[in-house]
Amino acid sequence: xxxxxxxxxxxxxxxxxxxxxxxxxxxxxxxxxxxxxxxxxxxxxxxxxxxxxxxxxxxxxxxxxxxxxxxxxxxxxxxxxxxxxxxxxxxxxxxxxxxxxxxxxxxxxxxxxxxxxxxxxxxxxxxxxxxxxxxxxxxxxxxxxxxxxxxxxxxxxxxxxxxxxxxxxxxxxxxxxxxxxxxxxxxxxxxxxxxxxxxxxxxxxxxxxxxxxxxxxxxxxxxxxxxxxxxxxxxxxxxxxxxxxxxxxxxxxxxxxxxxxxxxxxxxxxxxxxxxxxxxxxxxxxxxxxxxxxxxxxxxxxxxxxxxxxxxxxxxxxxxxxxxxxxxxxxxxxxxxxxxxxxxxxxxxxxxxxxxxxxxxxxxxxxxxxxxxxxxxxxxxxxxxxxxxxxxxxxxxxxxxxxxxxxxxxx
Numbered sequence: 001x002x003x004x005x006x007x008x009x010x011x012x013x014x015x016x017x018x019x020x021x022x023x024x025x026x027x028x029x030x031x032x033x034x035x036x037x038x039x040x041x042x043x044x045x046x047x048x049x050x051x052x053x054x055x056x057x058x059x060x061x062x063x064x065x066x067x068x069x070x071x072x073x074x075x076x077x078x079x080x081x082x083x084x085x086x087x088x089x090x091x092x093x094x095x096x097x098x099x100x101x102x103x104x105x106x107x108x109x110x111x112x113x114x115x116x117x118x119x120x121x122x123x124x125x126x127x128x129x130x131x132x133x134x135x136x137x138x139x140x141x142x143x144x145x146x147x148x149x150x151x152x153x154x155x156x157x158x159x160x161x162x163x164x165x166x167x168x169x170x171x172x173x174x175x176x177x178x179x180x181x182x183x184x185x186x187x188x189x190x191x192x193x194x195x196x197x198x199x200x201x202x203x204x205x206x207x208x209x210x211x212x213x214x215x216x217x218x219x220x221x222x223x224x225x226x227x228x229x230x231x232x233x234x235x236x237x238x239x240x241x242x243x244x245x246x247x248x249x250x251x252x253x254x255x256x257x258x259x260x261x262x263x264x265x266x267x268x269x270x271x272x273x274x275x276x277x278x279x280x281x282x283x284x285x286x287x288x289x290x291x292x293x294x295x296x297x298x299x300x301x302x303x304x305x306x307x308x309x310x311x312x313x314x315x316x317x318x319x320x321x322x323x324x325x326x327x328x329x330x331x332x333x334x335x336x337x338x339x340x341x342x343x344x345x346x347x348x349x350x351x352x353x354x355x356x357x358x359x360x361x362x363x364x365x366x367x368x369x370x371x372x373x374x375x376x377x378x379x380x381x382x383x384x385x386x387x388x389x390x391x392x393x394x395x396x397x398x399x400x401x402x403x404x405x406x407x408x409x410x411x
């Protein structure tokens with residue numbers, strides 16, 4: 001476990017740079033019981049910043065697996081909504097949200113993929129009022145990593161458990177630039193760079209992106225109303241915040257009906273404890289019509305059967321490699337980190353703000369030309385071997401990334 005002083009520095013960075021907690025604002029913290037030292041540091045930092053109240057939601061992920069395995073078939077599609085209603089009330093009252101990602105990546109390994117997909121669909125349906133508020137940035141929120149022994153064993157299986165946990169903490173700290181002399185200044189510079197990149201792409205108004213690399217020849221049409229977003233979001237309460245630490249991406253909304261070609265994943269993907277490797281997807285008319293994988297294909301198929309729009313894209317993101325997440329050289333087995341290692345796509349639901357929306361219900365997303373699926377499934381397609389072009393409406397192409405790097409940064 002890091003020293004109390006270092007853990008507090010991490011918590012303060014998250015609260016100030018990521019969440020941008022306001023004086024007098026309530027805060028809802030959530031994480032597993034194994035993350036109590038960080039939760040305590042976050043609560044201490046929040047009160048020092050003037051939080052009105054800090055409410056902590058402790059959970060045990062193992063109980064979720066027990067439910068998946070033991071609940072009777074008749075009740076598998078039922079998820080109680082009372083816990084969601086409490087979150088909805090908190091958001092409507094203006095509370096900031098900070099959730100720790102700290103789970104064992106392989107906790108659900110061996111669970112029937114069909115049961116897992118059904119429970120995920122039921123949970124998404126019940127959580128929709130809450131997720132719509134979060135997706136529309138009604139309040140400032142943050143997802144933040146916390147090293148736990150189970151997660152550390154998955155990422156660093158060779159050393160002893162205590163050493164593995166220390167190594168994961170160090171990797172996490174590096175991804176958020178806590179190892180820099182002035183982490184907050186480093187984040188100001190990094191955020192400004194990503195915002196400038198998104199602004200340039202918005203001025204360009206490309207009609208499509210072209211990806212080319214080993215096993216990849218893909219054209220991703222962009223939604224007519226697409227908006228490129230970056231690290232910073234602005235909540236409806238007026239607070240500017242960085243919802244993910246780390247973050248290396250600029251992202252926008254594809255046209256879910258204009259994706260053509262073949263794309264091969266460049267990094268493994270963890271879905272509920274199943275490691276998916278060598279994923280290769282063929283798109284036609286915007287829909288994934290053929291899927292192959294060296295390993296774990298059944299997990300992908302189970303998710304994409306969730307609803308009719310799940311086989312279409314809701315996000316395309318550009319990430320320069322190398323970067324602090326990529327440089328770690330390990331798979332974190334956690335989407336918050338792995339999606340920031342390289343450019344990626346996401347099956348499923350579009351983010352409202354990438355279509356110029358402040359609300360994210362199905363009707364609004366569809367009317368804006370976005371995907372209204374309930375599924376979010378991100379997978380990595382970028383690497384130092386992948387090139388990206390922007391395609392204008394007249395068919396001319398502009399090089400954006402060469403071998404994983406922004407063109408103007410590489411030359």
